[in-house]
Amino acid sequence: MNNNTLVEVNHLKTWFPIHSGIFAKKTGDVRAVDDVSFKIANGETLGLVGESGCGKTTLGRSILRLIEPTWGEVKFEGKDILSLGKSDLRAMRKKMQIIFQDPFASLNPRMTVGKIVAEPLSIHRVAKGLELDDMVASLLSDVGLRPEHASRYPHEFSGGQRQRIGIARALALKPKFIVGDEPVSALDVSVQAQVLNLMAKLKEDMGIAYLFISHDLSVIRHISDRVAVMYLGKIVEEAAREELFSNPVHPYTQALMEAAPKTVPCGKRKRIILGGDIPSPANPPSGCYFHTRCPVKVNDCESISQSLKEVKQGHRAACMVKAP
Amino acid sequence: MSDNRKGSFWEIVFNRLKKDRFAVYGGGIVALLFFVALSAPVISPYDPGDVETSRLLEAPSMEHWLGTDELGRDVLSRMIYGSRISLMVGFIAVGLATFIGILVGAVSGYYGRWVDEAAMRFVDVMLTIPSFFLILAVITMLEPSIVNVMIVIGITGWMGVARLVRAEFLSLKERDFVAAARSIGQSDFMIIFRHILPNAMAPVLVSATLGIAGAILTESALSFLGIGVQPPTPSWGSILTEGKNYIEFAWWLSLFPGLAILITVLGYNLLGEALRDALDTRLN
Numbered sequence: 001m002n003n004n005t006l007v008e009v010n011h012l013k014t015w016f017p018i019h020s021g022i023f024a025k026k027t028g029d030v031r032a033v034d035d036v037s038f039k040i041a042n043g044e045t046l047g048l049v050g051e052s053g054c055g056k057t058t059l060g061r062s063i064l065r066l067i068e069p070t071w072g073e074v075k076f077e078g079k080d081i082l083s084l085g086k087s088d089l090r091a092m093r094k095k096m097q098i099i100f101q102d103p104f105a106s107l108n109p110r111m112t113v114g115k116i117v118a119e120p121l122s123i124h125r126v127a128k129g130l131e132l133d134d135m136v137a138s139l140l141s142d143v144g145l146r147p148e149h150a151s152r153y154p155h156e157f158s159g160g161q162r163q164r165i166g167i168a169r170a171l172a173l174k175p176k177f178i179v180g181d182e183p184v185s186a187l188d189v190s191v192q193a194q195v196l197n198l199m200a201k202l203k204e205d206m207g208i209a210y211l212f213i214s215h216d217l218s219v220i221r222h223i224s225d226r227v228a229v230m231y232l233g234k235i236v237e238e239a240a241r242e243e244l245f246s247n248p249v250h251p252y253t254q255a256l257m258e259a260a261p262k263t264v265p266c267g268k269r270k271r272i273i274l275g276g277d278i279p280s281p282a283n284p285p286s287g288c289y290f291h292t293r294c295p296v297k298v299n300d301c302e303s304i305s306q307s308l309k310e311v312k313q314g315h316r317a318a319c320m321v322k323a324p
Numbered sequence: 325m326s327d328n329r330k331g332s333f334w335e336i337v338f339n340r341l342k343k344d345r346f347a348v349y350g351g352g353i354v355a356l357l358f359f360v361a362l363s364a365p366v367i368s369p370y371d372p373g374d375v376e377t378s379r380l381l382e383a384p385s386m387e388h389w390l391g392t393d394e395l396g397r398d399v400l401s402r403m404i405y406g407s408r409i410s411l412m413v414g415f416i417a418v419g420l421a422t423f424i425g426i427l428v429g430a431v432s433g434y435y436g437r438w439v440d441e442a443a444m445r446f447v448d449v450m451l452t453i454p455s456f457f458l459i460l461a462v463i464t465m466l467e468p469s470i471v472n473v474m475i476v477i478g479i480t481g482w483m484g485v486a487r488l489v490r491a492e493f494l495s496l497k498e499r500d501f502v503a504a505a506r507s508i509g510q511s512d513f514m515i516i517f518r519h520i521l522p523n524a525m526a527p528v529l530v531s532a533t534l535g536i537a538g539a540i541l542t543e544s545a546l547s548f549l550g551i552g553v554q555p556p557t558p559s560w561g562s563i564l565t566e567g568k569n570y571i572e573f574a575w576w577l578s579l580f581p582g583l584a585i586l587i588t589v590l591g592y593n594l595l596g597e598a599l600r601d602a603l604d605t606r607l608n
Contacts, residue, residue, distance in 0.1 A: 066503050090509035098507045106500035110333055110522040120508035153332055169504065 006209050007040040007063070007177055012072035014055075014062045018282060030282045032058040033069070034233035037308075042176070045203065045210040047224030047241070049217060049256070051278055055233040056213045057101070060179040063211065064098055065089060076177070094124055097170035099199075101182035103162035107154040113140070113165050114150030120172040139168040143198060160191035164198070171202065180212045184219060196223055217260045221245055226314075229253045232289040233281055235308065239315035249317040251296050288320070296321045340602040347598030353591025360404055361411040370398035372405045372558050381574045391576040393566060399576060402558035403584055409559040410588060413474055413543040414536035420478025421539075422532050425485025430516050430524075432486065433493025444490070447483045455480040459546065468551040470559075477539050488531055492524035526603035533596035537589040544585050560585050 013036075015029035032055040040046045050056050062069040065081060074081045076096060084092060100106035107116055117136045121127050127135050137147035143164040154162055163183060170178055180199065184192040200223060202208060214220050220227055221241060228238040229252065237250040248254045255274050274293045279285050285292050291301040298321055308316040309323050317323040330336075341347040360367065369389075376396035384391045390399040432443035459476050466472045496502065497520060505519050546552030547561025555562060560581040567577030 061503070064507055066507055090511075093507060093509035098504070100500045100504065102500060106504050108501040108505075108519050108523070111518075112332075119505070119510070123509050123514075156330060166504070169508070173508070 004041045005039050006042045006044075006077065007211070008073075008075040009039070009063060010037050010073040010075070012036045012059070012062060012074060013070045014058050014067060015070045028282055030280075031233045031284060032281055033062055034281075034284070035072075036230075036233070036235050038228055038235060038238060040177070040209050040211060043203065043207045043209055045212055045223055045225045047220035047227040048211060048213045048230060049215065049220045049227060050230035052215060053278060053281075054230045055281065056215075056230055057181055059230070060098070060181045060211060060213050064093075064096055064179055066098070091124075094120075094173040095175050096177045096179070097173065097175040098179045098181060099163070099166050099170050099183040102186050103159050103166055104186075106166050107162055109154055111153075112150065113145075113152055113154065113157075116154070116165060117150070117168045117172060120169060124173060126173070135172070139172055140165075142171065142202075143168045144194075158191075159187050160195060163187060163191075163195050167195075167198065167202075171206075174206065175208065177209045177211070180210055180214075182213055182215070185214065185216065192219065199223065217257065229256065232278060232284055234289060234318070236290065236306075236319070237317040238308065239312075239317075243312070243315050247315075249311050249315070249322045250290075250319045251294050251322065252290050253317075255295075288318070290319075337599075337602045341598060344598045344602065346594045347602065350591045350594030350596075350598055353587060354595055357407055357411055357588055357591065361407040364404045364408060368398075368401035368404040370401040372397060372402040373556055374398070374401075381570060381577075383574075384576055390580045391574070393563070393577055394570060394574075399563065399580060402563055403560065403581060406558040406560045406563060406581065407584070407588075409470060409543065409547075409553055409557070410540045410585075413470070413477070414540050414592070417474040417477035417481065417539040417543075418532050418535045420475065421481035421535065422485050422528060424479065424482035426489050426521070426528065428482065429486040429489025429491075430493055430521060433490035434497055434512070434516050434520065436494075440490070443486070447486055450480070450483050453480075456542070456545075459542065460549075460551070463546065463551045468554060470553050470557070473543055473546055473552050477542055481535065481539070484535075485528060485531055488527050489524055492527065493520055496520045496523050530596055530600045530603065533592055533599055537592035537596070540585065540588055540592070 012033055013031070014033040015031050017026045018028045018030060019025065020027045034055070036059060038046065048056050048059065058067060061067040063074050063081075069082060072082070076092065079092075081089070081092060114133075114136050117139050118132055121132055121135055136150055140147050140149055145161065145164055145168070149157075154165065157165065167183075183199070184195050187195060196219065199210070203210065210223070212220065212223055224241050226238065226240050227244045228235045229244075229250065230236070231252050237244065237248065237253045244253070245257070248257055276293050279289070279292055285302075287300070287302045287304050288294070288306045291297050294301065300320060304320060306318040306320055308318045311317050311323045341351070374397060376392065379388070379392050379396045381394055382388055382392040382396075388398050388400065390403065393399055393402070428443050428447070432440045458480055462476050463472055502515060502519055505515050510519070543552055543559065544561035544564065547559045548565045550565060553559040553562050563581040564578055564585075567574065567581065571578050
């Protein structure tokens with residue numbers, strides 16, 4: 001195993017039970033994350049892309065145990081996070097943080113910005129008193145806010161500024177790993193660029209590794225080192241950024257890329273249009289989950305489930321037709 | 325609406341209240357009650373216990389603005405001292421009810437599962453008991469006293485608050501800022517009291533303000549029935565009950581305490597309704 005691996009996820013499953021009837025009998029599971037494995041190296045950004053409802057957010061939160069996974073293994077610096085007790089987990093949280101999608105929901109409206117950013121530092125007893133105030137001020141300036149903003153409340157800020165506050169809170173404990181859960185999806189395009197550049201700069205300066213979740217391919221392409229494509233709770237393709245974008249193998253990845261708007265509109269497009277909707281993760285299709293919408297489906301796809309296979313060095317895809 | 329968006333949530337709410345006519349009336353009445361109760365010894369013209377046997381059941385006059393009662397005591401002075409009971413009952417009984425309600429609701433909503441199930445079924449059971457009769461029964465078994473009245477009103481009035489707080493917790497605990505607090509390693513205790521509860525206080529405050537009006541009414545009713553505040557301590561309810569015997573020829577004995585109860589309850593209700601409006605717009 002590579003010594004440089006920071007996060008290693010093995011066969012992670014997060015299933016939510018469905019209860020129904022008057023006795024709340026368990027009648028099934030929503031397989032939000034279904035047998036996902038990947039690794040992230042120190043200082044690396046893994047982009048995770050997929051449609052709404054494919055389990056991206058659940059995966060990100062399961063890794064941090066903000067949602068308890070059902071099954072599997074998440075190793076951080078070689079330690080299994082899922083087996084940690086309450087106090088060990090709290091200590092471990094110093095090293096792994098999250099930036100949320102909605103900057104209007106992720107900040108406590110009753111706390112000043114200063115208190116929000118100071119909170120992680122006080123919990124882990126990093127600093128107090130004047131030293132704490134100084135650290136908060138320098139964190140705020142690190143993310144492009146002014147130290148005097150500390151006494152204001154979140155509702156006095158714009159979306160982009162709030163996202164910076166969220167980033168300052170995530171940075172406070174100098175984490176090695178940050179899950180970005182669609183951190184720019186709720187922002188205007190011009191502000192998106194500022195926040196992305198800020199995250200990229202922080203990565204350079206502090207060597208942070210990201211799991212960057214987004215449904216926006218151009219954003220993913222901008223920030224990622226490697227990219228994983230998720231469909232219905234499973235990763236269907238994973239490769240280095242340039243490799244994935246220039247040479248997508250899985251039909252779902254190809255369809256996603258064809259669906260993204262082009263900057264040069266007259267370029268030749270072999271359009272793959274996906275029919276139908278994403279199936280319910282409570283009742284996933286048999287065999288390969290994608291077969292109900294797949295343009296290159298063969299008969300066996302309905303019965304044989306697929307796992308990731310190496311196509312090239314560092315490029316894996318889960319398709320029996322394209323990656324046999 | 326051009327709200328001032330600066331400052332904390334409560335500053336903004338206060339600014340809104342200042343612009344609301346009914347809030348100002350309600351707040352004024354409540355403030356007046358506070359003033360009267362706190363400065364009772366200074367502003368009351370007579371000692372409320374002073375008996376003047378030569379001036380029984382006198383009609384309002386320059387010496388006795390609101391008349392005298394059947395023992396020749398000054399009704400105005402007795403009512404001024406009686407306001408202390410109303411103020412105290414309102415605050416202590418509702419304070420107790422709110423405290424229990426917040427505790428039960430917070431634990432129930434935050435931890436969910438069987439804790440929630442058990443707590444809410446207990447609330448259901450409590451709600452099936454008609455509370456006024458429970459209060460009557462308990463007070464008659466215990467010694468009738470103002471302290472017992474407050475405690476009993478408190479422990480029979482927390483269920484609504486518990487349900488409110490639970491509902492707020494159920495929705496707030498799924499919000500991202502709570503996930504954020506957990507992701508930085510915050511403890512359950514601090515998440516409940518520092519992150520969720522301050523955001524759940526708005527409806528609690530409204531219900532407490534309206535609850536004070538209810539508690540004052542309950543105390544008056546109990547005192548009217550003779551099992552609340554015991555003589556010679558004056559309370560609006562007990563003045564009213566003494567007055568009913570003489571209502572044909574000494575109307576002032578019943579009218580003024582009745583009006584005092586009415587206006588006080590109205591004041592708390594106006595304030596509560598105005599608070600509900602002022603707190604309605606969510607800040608994000």
